[in-house]
Amino acid sequence: MPTGTIIRSTGSWIDVLVDSSVIPSRIRGRMRLMHGDETQPVAVGDHVSILVQGDGTGLITEIDERHNCLYRRAAGRKIGKRQILIANVDYIWIVQAAEQPPLNPGLIDRLLVACEAQDIPAGLIINKIDLAYSQLLSTVKKLRTRYIQLGYQTILTSVKKRKKLNLLRSRFSGKISVLLGPSGVGKSSLLNSIDPGINVPVDSVSQKTNKGRHTTAHTALYPLSGGGSVADTPGIREFGLLDIEPWELAHYFPDLKPHLDKCHYSACTHDHEPNCGVKDAHGRQKISDARYDSYLNILHSLHLGEADIGR
Ligand SMILES: Nc1nc2c(ncn2[C@@H]2O[C@H](COP(=O)(O)OP(=O)(O)O)[C@@H](O)[C@H]2O)c(=O)[nH]1
Ligand SMILES: [Mg+2]
Ligand SMILES: [Zn+2]
Incomplete structure (x- = not known):
């Protein structure tokens, strides 16, 4: 068979x-x-x-x-169930645009938690770097430094100016990779420009809303001419986490994890508890405000359970 x-x-x-x-x-x-x-x-x-x-x-x-799979909490008719986005992957690239649509660090952190919890290596692509000047460029570079320090590969690309596309192609080679991120950040464009054999439809960002229209309706896996394959996914607007207990969440933040053994309570959620190693590290600026905020946001959405919409 x-x-x-x-x-x-x-x-x-x-x-x-x-x-x-x-x-x-x-x-x-x-x-x-x-x-x-x-x-x-x-x-x-x-x-x-x-x-x-x-x-x-x-x-x-x-x-x-399956040896692994990336999933989120389904919304709508099948609310609460596991919606599997893709199975058997080697690497997940979270894709953002420097602009159009704007950077969304909260979503990056949420997606990274899903990758960590499901034990799939992940990195970050910030595309449309051609649109980043002065202030925005320095924001993007700070973001890159932050994630590199956390151990996540981070690549700044431009399809328009053909920046770092060869590097990306070499990272994809021989692996099963996934591009994951909001609509309009350039996932399909990146695929088209790294392999001429791939021909994914691309749509323009709406001038009015700054949001891409939904051109990629279904996840699809494209074989690469040099070996390996890459999955293009429809835009992620929300991503509800599933199967993670509140006390477990910090284990999926590589910057929070080293401080967990200093917490007084073993089930500490690093929110209101006294004698907390994580809050202490945050106070000493060992953990950035942005990451601690992301942590608290996700923690609250885990407490919301069924009412969580994953934003
Ligand atoms: N300025 C600029 N525009 C880009 C870049 N990459 C993609 N775009 C544009 O962004 C829009 C959305 O691209 P698309 O690949 O459909 O995004 P997807 O929804 O993430 O697949 C299209 O109009 C692309 O031409 C880039 O690096 N720079
Ligand atoms: Mg697309
Ligand atoms: Zn704690």
Whole structure:
């Protein structure tokens, strides 16, 4: 039975890459019911077995165990369930624009927590660096320094001026990488410009709202000509975290973690508790205000539970 990787899932069809051909597939009825806490039975990146039928379409009969996956808390009709964005990945790049749309450090930190909690290595791309002058440029550079100090690779790119695209291409090589971030930051443009074999539709940022229109509707995994593949994802507007207890959260902040053993209470949430190593380190400026604020924001949203919208 052929085995392959899911490279796109649009609702009605699931595209499975087998060797070098794409087989539009469906999932066996029985399997559709077997996904418990998850919003859907399969995700892009899943390794599957298929039966090829007379008309050339496939029937997915088996899904291999995932070695990791990135997920968020579903909103809407399936609220509270696990929405898997992608499975079996090596590296997640959180993508921001220096401007249009504006930088959102709170979202960066939230996404980094998800990557840490799911044990997936992550880095940061700040694109549209061509739009950053004087004040903004120094903000961007400070941000870069902050994340590099935390141990996250951070690359400032420009598709327009072709800055650091070769570096990015070399980072993607041989790995399964993901581009994750808000709509309009240039994820699809980056992919198109690092590999001419990829042809993702790109839309312009609306002048009125400064927000990109939704051109990328579904996650898709693109094979790279030099080996490896990159997933383009639809814009993330909110990202609700799941399966993280409040006392656990600081473990996913590399800058908070070294101070945890100085807290008096073992279940300290580093918020209101006395004798707290984290608050003490923040007071001594060992932890930046921005990161401590992000921590408190995320902590509060974990306390909100079902009412959290993930912003
Ligand atoms: N000035 C500038 N514009 C860019 C850059 N990269 C992408 N854009 C523009 O930003 C808009 C959104 O790009 P797109 O790739 O669709 O963003 P996505 O929603 O993250 O996939 C498009 O109009 C692109 O031409 C860049 O480096 N500099
Ligand atoms: Mg896009
Ligand atoms: Zn504490």
